[in-house]
Amino acid sequence: MKPPAFEYVAAESEEHALELKARYGDDARFLAGGQSLVPAMNYRLVQPAVLIDLNRVESLAGIGKSKDGKTRIGAMTRHRSVERDAVLAWEQPLLGAAMRNVAHPQVRNRGTLGGNLAHADPASEMPAALLALDAQVLARSSKGERQIRLDQFFKGVYSTALTEAEMLVEIVVPPLPSNARTCFMEIARRRGDFAMMGVAVVVKTDDACICRFARIALCNAGPGPVLARKSADMLMGHSPSDDALKAAADAAAQEIDPPGSLQASPDYQRHLARVVTYRALRAALA
Amino acid sequence: MNSVPVRVKINDVWQERTVESRLLLSDFLRHVVGLTGTRVGCEHGVCGACTIILDGVPVRSCLLFAVQTTGCEIRTVEGLAAPDGTLSLLQEAFRDKHAVQCGYCTSGMLTTLTVFLSENDDPSEEEVREAISGNLCRCTGYQNIVAAVLLAAERSRKKEGVANG
Numbered sequence: 001m002k003p004p005a006f007e008y009v010a011a012e013s014e015e016h017a018l019e020l021k022a023r024y025g026d027d028a029r030f031l032a033g034g035q036s037l038v039p040a041m042n043y044r045l046v047q048p049a050v051l052i053d054l055n056r057v058e059s060l061a062g063i064g065k066s067k068d069g070k071t072r073i074g075a076m077t078r079h080r081s082v083e084r085d086a087v088l089a090w091e092q093p094l095l096g097a098a099m100r101n102v103a104h105p106q107v108r109n110r111g112t113l114g115g116n117l118a119h120a121d122p123a124s125e126m127p128a129a130l131l132a133l134d135a136q137v138l139a140r141s142s143k144g145e146r147q148i149r150l151d152q153f154f155k156g157v158y159s160t161a162l163t164e165a166e167m168l169v170e171i172v173v174p175p176l177p178s179n180a181r182t183c184f185m186e187i188a189r190r191r192g193d194f195a196m197m198g199v200a201v202v203v204k205t206d207d208a209c210i211c212r213f214a215r216i217a218l219c220n221a222g223p224g225p226v227l228a229r230k231s232a233d234m235l236m237g238h239s240p241s242d243d244a245l246k247a248a249a250d251a252a253a254q255e256i257d258p259p260g261s262l263q264a265s266p267d268y269q270r271h272l273a274r275v276v277t278y279r280a281l282r283a284a285l286a
Numbered sequence: 287m288n289s290v291p292v293r294v295k296i297n298d299v300w301q302e303r304t305v306e307s308r309l310l311l312s313d314f315l316r317h318v319v320g321l322t323g324t325r326v327g328c329e330h331g332v333c334g335a336c337t338i339i340l341d342g343v344p345v346r347s348c349l350l351f352a353v354q355t356t357g358c359e360i361r362t363v364e365g366l367a368a369p370d371g372t373l374s375l376l377q378e379a380f381r382d383k384h385a386v387q388c389g390y391c392t393s394g395m396l397t398t399l400t401v402f403l404s405e406n407d408d409p410s411e412e413e414v415r416e417a418i419s420g421n422l423c424r425c426t427g428y429q430n431i432v433a434a435v436l437l438a439a440e441r442s443r444k445k446e447g448v449a450n451g
Contacts, residue, residue, distance in 0.1 A: 002310065004308065005288065005307070006308060007307065008288075008351065008353055010354075031354075035346070038331075038349040038350070042310075042330055042348070051351075053354060055354060103331070103420070104332075104334070105420055106337050106344045106345055106346055107331055109343045109344060110343075110345045110346070110349070191416070191419040192332075192419050192420055
């Protein structure tokens with residue numbers, strides 16, 4: 001199908017984009033990579049009166065680090081840049097690992113990290129990976145800016161904490177705890193499909209092989225990415241034996257509220273959560 | 287209905303038109319510019335039939351509006367062969383390895399793989415399969431497509447070897 005008519009404006013700067021959004025409010029949508037928005041428009045599920053194209057605002061893209069050691073990724077940074085960045089591969093390997101599971105190479109060439117987060121599909125991989133990393137986002141309007149923790153950013157299916165005047169401008173990722181190990185794993189019917197279940201884990205053990213840090217986040221497990229707190233708590237202070245990992249995986253399966261779909265019933269998704277959490281923990285700690 | 291100008295370089299030729307902002311790039315290429323080599327399969331970004339090369343990068347033309355591409359350079363499947371019609375190494379390999387049946391996926395395969403081979407001149411079979419994971423083929427089972435890519439890479443390396451002496 002074809003989208004209905006809309007006014008198109010190419011924003012020339014961040015200020016211009018924010019001024020336009022302030023003027024049009026909910027009648028306008030930002031156009032980032034378009035890899036989620038345009039399919040929705042082609043299906044006529046979304047019919048914005050105005051599209052504000054952000055693709056010419058170069059200041060919104062880029063990967064850098066702030067003085068406090070946090071990784072800062074501009075909202076318009078293409079997925080492929082995150083996937084291929086050599087510094088990120090070393091300092092934040094979970095991002096690249098998750099990114100390789102996002103859609104297809106051609107979609108990653110155009111899609112953006114900020115656009116993906118703002119779209120808030122519960123099955124998306126990057127929200128889960130960033131939640132496991134305890135990331136925050138920077139939201140800006142013509143009136144000011146604020147940082148939002150990721151566990152407060154996702155409000156539900158396709159719903160975020162962004163107000164109608166706000167634009168997501170940056171993703172801020174704290175450094176990994178020293179010696180932390182990470183893994184992203186998903187189970188999908190075909191390469192590139194949305195996962196039936198996916199998990200991002202960050203774990204750290206000390207010299208005595210006791211777990212000192214654990215964060216586990218799942219995608220397609222609820223209305224937004226789900227932080228499996230009980231599962232992580234179970235690992236803390238213990239040696240990650242096979243039984244301990246299995247118990248943590250069981251706990252993760254109980255903590256989620258998967259939606260079910262044509263591909264997988266909620267029960268099957270819970271089963272997959274148990275499988276993939278166990279495998280990811282084992283791979284991270286190998 | 288609105289009218290927005292677009293000025294874009296397609297296969298080395300600048301094209302200037304005035305179109306509705308809602309016109310998808312895939313429809314612009316096929317119906318406005320007349321380049322029907324780019325196919326339309328799903329219009330939601332999963333099948334890959336509409337893949338073209340935008341500023342050197344393979345992207346879905348069904349997920350772009352024509353008016354977004356002003357100032358950009360696009361290469362479609364029609365622009366892969368030389369001006370005198372000589373097929374590219376990849377196109378010859380597709381022919382030699384029988385990688386084309388109905389041909390519907392072929393345009394998107396060729397654009398995607400042309401860029402892939404420019405970045406990876408000695409891919410493994412697994413890397414080729416990963417590269418085309420965003421291009422669906424209902425006819426060939428992908429076997430001959432993968433063989434064609436590996437053959438094209440081999441021929442390209444041989445050519446480079448001869449040129450470098």
